[in-house]
Amino acid sequence: xxxxxxxxxxxxxxxxxxxxxxxxxxxxxxxxxxxxxxxxxxxxxxxxxxxxxxxxxxxxxxxxxxxxxxxxxxxxxxxxxxxxxxxxxxxxxxxxxxxxxxxxxxxxxxxxxxxxxxxxxxxxxxxxxxxxxxxxxxxxxxxxxxxxxxxxxxxxxxxxxxxxxxxxxxxxxxxxxxxxxxxxxxxxxxxxxxxxxxxxxxxxxxxxxxxxxxxxxxxxxxxxxxxxxxxxxxxxxxxxxxxxxxxxxxxxxxxxxxxxxxxxxxxxxxxxxxxxxxxxxxxxxxxxxxxxxxxxxxxxxxxxxxxxxxxxxxxxxxxxxxxxxxxxxxxxxxxxxxxxxxxxxxxxxxxxxxxxxxxxxxxxxxxxxxxxxxxxxxxxxxxxxxxxxxxxxxxxxxxxxxxxxxxxxxxxxxxxxxxxxxxxxxxxxxxxxxxxxxxxxxxxxxxxxxxxxxxxxxxxxxxxxxxxxxxxxxxxxxxxxxxxxxxxxxxxxxxxxxxxxxxxxxxxxxxxxxxxxxxxxxxxxxxxxxxxxxxxxxxxxxxxxxxxxxxxxxxxxxxxxxxxxxxxxxxxxxxxxxxxxxxxxxxxxxxxxxxxxxxxxxxxxxxxxxxxxxxxxxx
Amino acid sequence: xxxxxxxxxxxxxxxxxxxxxxxxxxxxxxxxxxxxxxxxxxxxxxxxxxxxxxxxxxxxxxxxxxxxxxxxxxxxxxxxxxxxxxxxxxxxxxxxxxxxxxxxxxx
Numbered sequence: 246x247x248x249x250x251x252x253x254x255x256x257x258x259x260x261x262x263x264x265x266x267x268x269x270x271x272x273x274x275x276x277x278x279x280x281x282x283x284x285x286x287x288x289x290x291x292x293x294x295x296x297x298x299x300x301x302x303x304x305x306x307x308x309x310x311x312x313x314x315x316x317x318x319x320x321x322x323x324x325x326x327x328x329x330x331x332x333x334x335x336x337x338x339x340x341x342x343x344x345x346x347x348x349x350x351x352x353x354x355x356x357x358x359x360x361x362x363x364x365x366x367x368x369x370x371x372x373x374x375x376x377x378x379x380x381x382x383x384x385x386x387x388x389x390x391x392x393x394x395x396x397x398x399x400x401x402x403x404x405x406x407x408x409x410x411x412x413x414x415x416x417x418x419x420x421x422x423x424x425x426x427x428x429x430x431x432x433x434x435x436x437x438x439x440x441x442x443x444x445x446x447x448x449x450x451x452x453x454x455x456x457x458x459x460x461x462x463x464x465x466x467x468x469x470x471x472x473x474x475x476x477x478x479x480x481x482x483x484x485x486x487x488x489x490x491x492x493x494x495x496x497x498x499x500x501x502x503x504x505x506x507x508x509x510x511x512x513x514x515x516x517x518x519x520x521x522x523x524x525x526x527x528x529x530x531x532x533x534x535x536x537x538x539x540x541x542x543x544x545x546x547x548x549x550x551x552x553x554x555x556x557x558x559x560x561x562x563x564x565x566x567x568x569x570x571x572x573x574x575x576x577x578x579x580x581x582x583x584x585x586x587x588x589x590x591x592x593x594x595x596x597x598x599x600x601x602x603x604x605x606x607x608x609x610x611x612x613x614x615x616x617x618x619x620x621x622x623x624x625x626x627x628x629x630x631x632x633x634x635x636x637x638x639x640x641x642x643x644x645x646x647x648x649x650x651x652x653x654x655x656x657x658x659x660x661x662x663x664x665x666x667x668x669x670x671x672x673x674x675x676x677x678x679x680x681x682x683x684x685x686x687x688x689x690x691x692x693x694x695x696x697x698x699x700x701x702x703x704x705x706x707x708x709x710x711x712x713x714x715x716x717x718x719x720x721x722x723x724x725x726x727x728x729x730x731x732x733x734x735x736x737x738x739x740x741x742x743x744x745x746x747x748x749x750x751x752x753x754x755x756x757x758x759x760x761x762x763x764x765x766x767x768x769x770x771x772x773x774x775x776x777x778x779x780x781x782x783x784x785x786x787x788x789x790x791x792x793x794x795x796x797x798x799x800x801x802x803x804x805x806x807x808x809x810x811x812x813x814x815x816x817x818x819x820x821x822x823x824x825x826x827x828x829x830x831x832x833x834x835x836x837x838x839x840x841x842x843x844x845x846x847x848x849x850x851x852x853x854x855x856x857x858x859x860x861x862x863x864x
Numbered sequence: 865x866x867x868x869x870x871x872x873x874x875x876x877x878x879x880x881x882x883x884x885x886x887x888x889x890x891x892x893x894x895x896x897x898x899x900x901x902x903x904x905x906x907x908x909x910x911x912x913x914x915x916x917x918x919x920x921x922x923x924x925x926x927x928x929x930x931x932x933x934x935x936x937x938x939x940x941x942x943x944x945x946x947x948x949x950x951x952x953x954x955x956x957x958x959x960x961x962x963x964x965x966x967x968x969x970x971x
Binding site for chain 1: 890891893905906910947948951
C-alpha cells in the first residue's frame with residue numbers, strides 16, 4: 246500500500262505519477278540524500294537511523310561492493326581495496342594529485358582521469374562515486390516507495406568542467422537522472438530559505454572534515470549569484486583533532502607512537518573536540534598498546550588556545566573572497582555555517598566577531614547542503630508552485646581564446662555568472678587564409694603559456710579573402726551545470742565549427758588559487774609581455790605588407806630608395822629578434838616613415854590603373 | 865460522520881504546516897482516475913473554496929468537498945511507517961476494493 250504525502254494546493258499527482266526527486270550531497274568524507282516530504286525537507290536515514298553515508302567504497306574478495314559504514318570499518322585492514330575520498334580524484338590526472346605516494350592506492354595513470362587498481366579490477370573515480378550514488382539511490386527509493394524521476398547533486402563552487410562532467414557521468418552510471426548540478430554554498434543558502442529573504446549578500450562558511458570553502462552569494466530579485474569563492478583544500482575539522490593529538494603527546498611526554506596508538510589517540514582527540522561543543526572540559530583517557538595510561542583533561546580554554554591559529558587561518562580565505570567580490574564586512578547580510586566542524590563554539594565566535602553578527606546555525610551543519618539540494622530538486626521535478634527559483638552560479642577562472650602572438654583574449658571573465666554566452670568577432674591574419682585554429686584556454690594570465698589549455702579545434706572552409714576581411718564570430722557558452730561549448734562561425738559564408746569542452750583532466754583547487762595569485766603577482770610582467778607580443782604582431786604584419794608591396798610594385802623605387810627601405814626592413818627584423826618592445830616600436834616608426842613615400846606612390850599608381858580608360862561620367 | 869485524523873497523523877500535519885509557514889489546514893479529496901476508478905488527493909489548503917466542508921480533528925482543520933465526502937465519509941487518516949518509507953494512509957470504510965498499490969480504490 247502506497248503511503249501518501251501532502252502536496253501543494255492543486256499539485257497532487259495522479260496515482261503512480263508522483264514525481265519523486267532527491268537532493269544528494271556527494272561529499273568527500275560523507276554523503277547524504279534528502280527529499281521534500283509533505284512540504285518539508287528531510288534527510289533520509291538508513292535502516293539504523295543513520296543519516297550520513299561515509300563516502301567509502303570497499304571491493305571485497307568475494308566480488309561484492311560494500312559502501313558506507315561497513316566499508317569504512319575495514320579501511321585499515323584492506324587499504325588497497327577500500328577507497329576513501331574518491332571525490333578528490335574526480336576529473337583529475339595523476340599529475341594533478343597532491344602527493345599520491347602518500348596514499349595507499351595503486352594508481353594507474355590513464356588519459357583523462359587517474360584510475361585505481363583494486364581486486365575488482367581497475368576502477369575510475371567515476372565508477373567509485375557511482376557506487377556511492379547507487380547506495381543513496383537505493384536508500385531513497387526504499388524510503389519513498391517508488392522510482393526517482395531525478396536528483397540534484399551538489400558540487401563545490403570551484404569544481405571545473407572536468408570535475409562537474411565526471412560527477413554527471415557518475416550519476417548516469419548509477420542510473421540517476423541529474424536534474425541539475427548545484428553549487429554547495431548555494432544549496433546551503435536555499436536550505437536556510439534565504440531565497441525567500443530580502444535581497445542581500447550572504448557568506449557561506451563551509452568547514453568540513455578536510456576542506457574549507459568560503460563563498461559569497463548575492464541574492465537579487467530571487468536570483469542567487471555566486472560572487473566569489475575561496476578556501477583551503479587542506480584545512481578542516483581533522484586538523485583540530487590533530488592539534489589535540491599533538492597536545493596530548495606533549496602533555497603525556499610521548500613520542501614515536503605505533504600506527505594503532507596514533508589512531509587511538511586521534512579517535513579520543515576527536516571525541517574530546519565533539520564534547521567541547523557543549524561542555525567546558527573533556528576528559529581524555531586511553532591505554533596505549535604498551536600498557537601506558539594516558540589520562541588528561543582538556544579545557545575549552547586550552548582547546549581554543551591550541552587551535553587559535555587554525556581558526557585564524559580560515560579567516561584569510563574569507564578576506565580574500567570579500568576582496569574578490571569587492572565587498573566589505575558591512576555589506577554582508579548573513580553568514581551560513583556548513584560542515585560539522587562549524588559546531589565548535591570558538592569557530593562560531595570568531596565568525597561572529599569577524600562579520601559583527603551571529604552566524605546562522607539552527608540547521609544541522611552536516612545536513613544543510615543536502616536539504617537545500619532536495620528543495621531545489623523538488624522545484625525542478627515540478628512539485629512546487631510558481632514561486633520558482635532560478636539559480637545562478639559562477640565560473641572560477643576566465644575562459645578565453647589564443648590570439649596571434651601567443652596572447653590570451655578573455656571571452657568570459659572569471660566569476661561570471663552561469664549560464665552565460667558571450668561572443669566576439671575575430672578575423673584572419675593572412676591574405677587568402679582558409680582555416681583558423683582555435684585554442685580554448687582557462688586562466689587569468691596574459692600569455693597562452695601561463696594558462697591552462699582546455700581544447701583546440703579548427704574552423705575550415707573560410708572563403709579566401711584579404712587579411713582582416715573575414716568576420717569570424719566565436720561564441721563561448723557555459724550551461725547551467727558549468728560545462729563549456731565553443732562555436733566559431735564565419736559570417737559571410739556561414740561555415741561553422743564547434744566543440745564541447747570536456748577537458749581531459751581538471752584543475753586542482755590549489756592550481757586555481759595558484760593561477761589566481763600568479764596573475765596578481767605577475768601583473769607587470771604580463772602587461773610587458775602583452776605589449777611585446779602586440780608590437781611583434783603589428784611589426785610582422787607591417788613586414789608582410791611591405792613584402793607584398795615590393796613584389797608587385799618594387800619598380801616604383803630607385804636603387805637608393807630601395808636600399809634605404811631594405812635597411813629599415815633589416816633594422817625591423819633585428820629589433821624583432823631582440824624582443825624589446827621599445828626597440829620594435831622605434832623600428833616600426835622608422836620603417837613606416839621609410840615606406841610612407843613608397844606607399845603614396847603605390848596608391849597613385851593603383852588609382853591611375855583603376856581610372857585608365859574610364860570616363861568621368863561612368864565613375 | 866465526517867473525516868478525522870489519528871493523533872499521530874495530526875501531529876505530523878501540524879509539524880508540516882508549521883515548517884511550511886502558512887496554510888489553513890489539510891484537504892482530503894477524491895479524483896475519478898487511477899487504476900481502480902477513484903484516487904485520493906492530499907494537499908495543503910491556503911484558501912478554502914466556497915463549497916468546502918470543514919472538520920476539526922486534533923486541532924487540525926480538514927477540508928473536503930461534498931462530492932468527495934460521499935466516497936470518504938467516515939475516513940480516518942493515519943500516519944504510518946513501513947520500513948524506510950513513511951506517510952499518510954486513508955482508512956476508508958467505503959472502499960470495496962483497491963488496487964495493489966492502494967492509491968486508487970472503488971466503492
